[in-house]
Amino acid sequence: MDGSEVVLVVGLGNPGPQYAGNRHNIGFLVLDELADRVGGKFKGHKSGAEVVEGRLSGRRVVLAKPRSFMNLSGGPTVAASRFYKVAPADVIVVHDELDLPFATVRLKLGGGDNGHNGLRSITKSLGTRDYHRVRFGIDRPPGRQDPADYVLKDFGTVERKELPFAIDRTADAVEALIGKGLEAAQNAFH
16 A cells, blocks of 8 residues: 555445345445444545545545446546546455355455456456455355356345454454555455
8 A cells, every 4th residue: 555645445336225235235335334434424426436535544545335336336436546546556445255255354456356347347447457455255156056146145144143243354454454554454364
C-alpha cells in the first residue's frame, strides 16, 4: 500500500434487496462493517458506486460498493479510482472465493480472476492485475450444483450463525492491509 494519499476499498456484490444475503455479496457485507467503523453512511457518487469516506488505520479511505451488477464492477471501480486519484496498487477489492473453505480470509496482490466475473471486469477496466484482493471463502457448491447458481444463493443456516464473526475478521484483515501492509497482514490472517 503506497503511492496514493487515499486507499480505495471496493466491495463486490450485486445491487438490490433480492441479492443482499447472497454469497456473492460478501464484499458489500464487509464494506457495511467498515462503514460502521468509520461512522459513515453510503451515499450515491458520480462514479456509479455508493461511497463512504473516512479514516481506517491512520489512512484516508474511500469505501465503494458499485451500483452495477458484479460483471460490470470495473466501470465504477475505475471511475472512483480516477476521481479520488488512487493508483491501482492502493485499490483493495473484497470478494467471494469459491476455492477457499467458508470464512477463510486470504490477502494477495495481483493474480488471475479465477473465473470471477467481478475481478475480470476490474482487471480489464484498470488495465492491470496489480491491485490488492481480500478473498473471503464461500466454499465449493455441494454435489453438482452449478457454481453460478451457488454464489447467488443466500448463506446457509450454519454459515449465517458464523457470518457476523467472519465479516468482522475480514474487516480486521482489510484494516491490517491498510495499516501494516500486505506481508504483515498475511502473517496475521493466513
